[in-house]
Amino acid sequence: MKKFALRLLILALCALSSSSLRADEILVSAAASLSNAFNEIxxxxxxxxxxTVVRFNFASSGALQQQIEQGAPVDVFASASxxxxxxxQKKGRIEANTRADxxxxxxxxxxxxxSSLKQWGDLLNPAVKHIALSNPDSVPSGRYAKETLTKRGLWVAIQPKAVFGENVRQTLTYVVNGDAEAGIVFSTDAQSEKARVRVVQQAISGKDHTPIFYPVAVVAKTTNSPAARNFVAFLKAPAAQAILARYGFALPPLSKPAPPAKARKTP
Structure with a gap:
């Protein structure tokens, strides 16, 4: 069923590419957690x-990866991990020299x-019957959630309570709508619904889970490489970084300086 749905989505993207996208438009496939910030960007x-007109296709990073592998006509990919x-990159599906966090x-x-929840351990409370988290197999937020719960010795105990979302926005909605007593999402998603949910506790990056960084790259089969490259460069510029910061995203990691060139030996 999932494969059939994926094929239908790819066909829809192909139709969009052939009928709607002009030479001065690009299609950006981006993680669902980026939707609010990227629409403004x-x-x-x-x-x-x-x-140049920018169009977006938002979904879980894993689903977007599969779409690109299946040949979806995408110009830029922005992932949540x-x-x-x-x-x-290993399959040659992106232009590696354009990749950047x-x-x-x-x-x-x-x-x-x-809610009366105060800490991670309260997830074991019998009153907490449903815990929303994204599918760890295809959604980065779910993978980081599983890492955190495992490190804290809670994963096995909470699995019977788990309600899995297909992307982080769906997971957030479960808590917003009262379908789950707790949930695990990115901080930026929690911020987007701060009128209806609250942050109980944040995970400790580097201790509970691997650090969360968002990479972007031009897709190898882009039909508009100049515009795609310009968009990737724009994401690292002050204007886009200010928008991302307003939505709660952190600064990207500092790039490592290139090693000094070796001096040539004179004959």
Missing amino acids: GHAYTKQHPQ PREMDAL FAGNRLALIAPLR
Whole structure:
């Protein structure tokens, strides 16, 4: 069923590419957690580059990876973790020299505003019957959640309570709508619904889970490489970084300086 749905989505993207996308448009496939920030960034980019329209396809990073592997007509890929980008790079599906980390994030345990939860260990409370988290097999936030719960010795105990979302926004919705007494999402997603959910406790990056960084790259089969490269560069520029910061994203890691060139021996 999932494979059939994936094929239908790829066909829809192909139709979009052939019928709607012009030479001055690019299609960006981005992790669901980036949707609010990227919609604003898209408008900001078009203001600076009025000749280019940016369209977005938001889903879980794992689903987007599969779409690109299946030949979806995408120009830029922005992932919520390096794993999906690494897989595409190994298969030659991205332009490796355009790859860069452009943002960071945190992982948060959330609950409805009136919840009495105070810490991660409270997930074992019998009153907590449903815990929303994203599918660890295809969604980075779910993978980081599983890492955190495992490190804290909670994973085995909470599995019967787990309600899995297909992307982080769906997982957030479970808590917002009262379908789960707790959930684990990115901090930026929690911030987007701060009127209806609260952060109980944040995970400790580097201790509970591997650090959360977002890589972006131009897809190898892009039909508009100049515009795609310009968009990737724009994500690292002050204007886009200010938008990302406003939505709660952290600064990307500092790039390592290139090693000094070896001096040539004179004959």
